[in-house]
Amino acid sequence: MGERIFHWHHFVRTVWAVLAVWLAYGLIRLAIQPMLGWEPVGPDDWTRLLQVRNWLDGQGFWDVTQYRMNPPEGFSMHWSRLVDMPLALLALMFGETAAMALVPLVWLLPALLALRAIMLRLQFTPLAMAFGLVILPLFPLLPGNFAPMRIDHHAPQAVLALVCAALLIRTSRWSAVVCGICAAAWVVISLEGLPLVAVLAGLYGLRYWLNRQSLLPWFLGSLAIASAALSLTTRGPVEALYCDILLPGHMITFAAAAVISAIIPFLPWQDRAPVRLAALAGMGAVCLIMAASLLGPCATNPMAELEPVLQTYWHGYIAEGLPIWRQPVSVALMLLWTVAIIAFGWWRARGSGLFRPQGAEPAVSTLYALFALAAGGYSLLVMREGVVAQLLAIPFAALLLAEFLPRARAITAPLPRILATLAAVGLTTPLFASAFAKPLDQKFPVATMAPDVIALRQPGECRYDSLADLPAGLVLAPLDAGPEILGKSNHTIVAASYHRNQRPMADVLSALIGPVENARATIALYDAEYVVICGAAPDVALYRTANADNFANALVSGKVPRWLERLDAASEGPLQVYRVIR
Incomplete structure (x- = not known):
């Protein structure tokens, strides 16, 4: 021994x-x-993948511009x-x-x-x-x-x-x-x-x-x-x-x-x-x-x-x-x-x-x-x-742990030993403190977890694979959705969440949180061919709280203006895909 x-x-x-x-x-x-699943986890992971793809496809080593964001200028990264x-x-x-x-x-x-x-x-x-x-x-x-x-x-x-x-x-x-x-x-x-x-x-x-x-x-x-x-x-x-x-x-x-x-x-x-x-x-x-x-x-x-x-x-x-x-x-x-x-x-x-x-x-x-x-x-x-x-x-x-866990395990009575062991592990690492406090998140919500925002999130999740079957075009979509759309299709997007490029980012946000006619002007300015929105996305729920009559609410509810045509084949669950009618 x-x-x-x-x-x-x-x-x-x-x-x-x-x-x-x-x-x-x-x-x-x-x-x-x-x-x-075997896909990137979030928007930044998708963009990292796009950056590596671009490099391996021949884009310059020093050039990390994302040219499929706000083409033809692209997004500076x-x-x-x-x-x-x-x-x-x-x-x-x-x-x-x-x-x-x-x-x-x-x-x-x-x-x-x-x-x-x-x-x-x-x-x-x-x-x-x-x-x-x-x-x-x-x-x-x-x-x-x-x-x-x-x-x-x-x-x-x-x-x-x-x-x-x-x-x-x-x-x-x-x-x-x-x-x-x-x-x-x-x-x-x-x-x-x-x-x-x-x-x-x-x-x-x-x-x-x-x-x-x-x-x-x-x-x-x-x-x-x-x-x-x-x-x-x-x-x-x-x-x-x-x-x-x-x-x-x-x-x-x-x-x-x-x-x-x-x-x-x-x-x-x-x-x-x-x-x-x-x-x-x-x-x-x-x-x-x-x-x-x-x-x-x-x-x-x-x-x-x-x-x-x-x-x-x-x-x-x-x-x-x-x-x-x-x-x-x-x-x-x-x-x-x-x-x-x-x-x-x-x-x-x-x-x-x-x-x-x-x-x-x-x-x-x-x-x-x-x-x-x-x-x-x-x-x-x-x-x-x-x-x-x-x-x-x-x-x-x-x-x-090396100090307190052996002491806990040395307790002879079973129940105190179990409680002491749990305390030794729980108090010396942050996992259990975070887990026990989780119910308090709903009682003291931050802005993104406010009841009115959570209530506006539709059930399900959005996968953008169906967009690959559409003819390539410029997509106006919420900022977080953009990189995945690029990763799964040949489309381009107006904007994504990268701070050097404030003008197109602000234009997309203003279009989504503002009146429908403002959105139409933004779509015309960028000559976008598609509008895509995911009703299950947290950022979309946040945009919907800005105004009951804004463009994001119209898109999610399906009460869209005549200059948009819903593409049923590409829309599924909370995902809504529209073609802009010229």
Whole structure:
């Protein structure tokens, strides 16, 4: 028995344990996928597929414009080819469906390897390591983002953040260099990662302040070089300055910070902690002023200048981009619970001695915890950052489980043992808190879950396969439906949910929420040939609340003007398809 336990303790620390967990998770997900379907999950997944298709069909590597949206100009996109590359490679090797099924699972492997590296560095017990490798499904935001067919860019961003955390708590210059490269890839994929990359820089600065460990120049230098290289190679020269991508102003600021941080150790009196802190603060102030000067209006939130109709009927209802006070109760509690797990797990681990890092530098556990807390705080402002926060919270949940679950299992009386076991699992992970709060979502609804909106949703679901049988033409459809229509047919669409293209987006929304005659003018302006609407879609139900006599209500009810002809062969259930009569 002792020999078997010894081998188990050894195995859980090896890469083989990671591979075993990864393979088991992947096989289970692939086994249940036929029940869920082999199509992209949402509009962004469909658009990612379209982007890869366009590239493989010959569209330029640097050109990610979606030309079938608002033709002939197309929709300008801020998306990065970095996310397209693994999809394109696997699509060429195994086919499109296999690529969409495998790529999210492929991203899971470096996440598990990073978790292993973090737990080894923090010297977790074997039991805590075992929990850390298997409890990912108990974090509500994670399984769906690493599920087959979920091919948007949120999983790659979160994985790069976790890898950065694993590198942050190492002490070598090479770890700082690789961390800078991963951080560069992160912000090239999405500028939304920039605040947490700034936190990484601050934590490297903390090391210098408290311990004179000069890794900050290596991190910032590789960040500056890699961000410029990745931006140039994957985007090409930036012809039009958009505020939603990494700009030359960002890169120059990174480079200036790297140079200043490399000079600081040679300044006088660097043996004194207050002087080191003053030097770092001065560097930060100089870089902030430089960034504000170079970036100008792009130093602010690019979503701040959306047209009012887009703020009201589009961005204001995209839950993943909203702060905690605009989330359903269950989601808000899940986000808060995740932060609490990080904070309580760190406090318990420090008190019980479960963290046993070596070295005189600022405790690596503190560096990791501060980064995780920053991600958790960020998720309270932008919900989708909860994917990063929940990945970073896994080690803390594993520590808490390793402490409390054995105590619960040691209780001799059956009923108390069962209750204690459920409490140990439920309180140390956010899944059960979110599930128990679910009934409160209806009692305290956010705008998109208001009773009048829910009441307007028709039963069933809409599949747009029938549109493939119609002659190709320009379709006016709600924003979320557009990408799937493009993926399943040869049609073009007026607009989809991509913020650089505000005019056609606002025109489509105004047509749907406004009077029928306004919609007719918009259809004539774009020369649309079809109008398509899904009465079961949440966004359509929202549009219908704007006005009882608006175009969306007319389309769903079938009380359409004479200049529209219902195509019965293509319309099914809540899906209504109309041809425009000239």
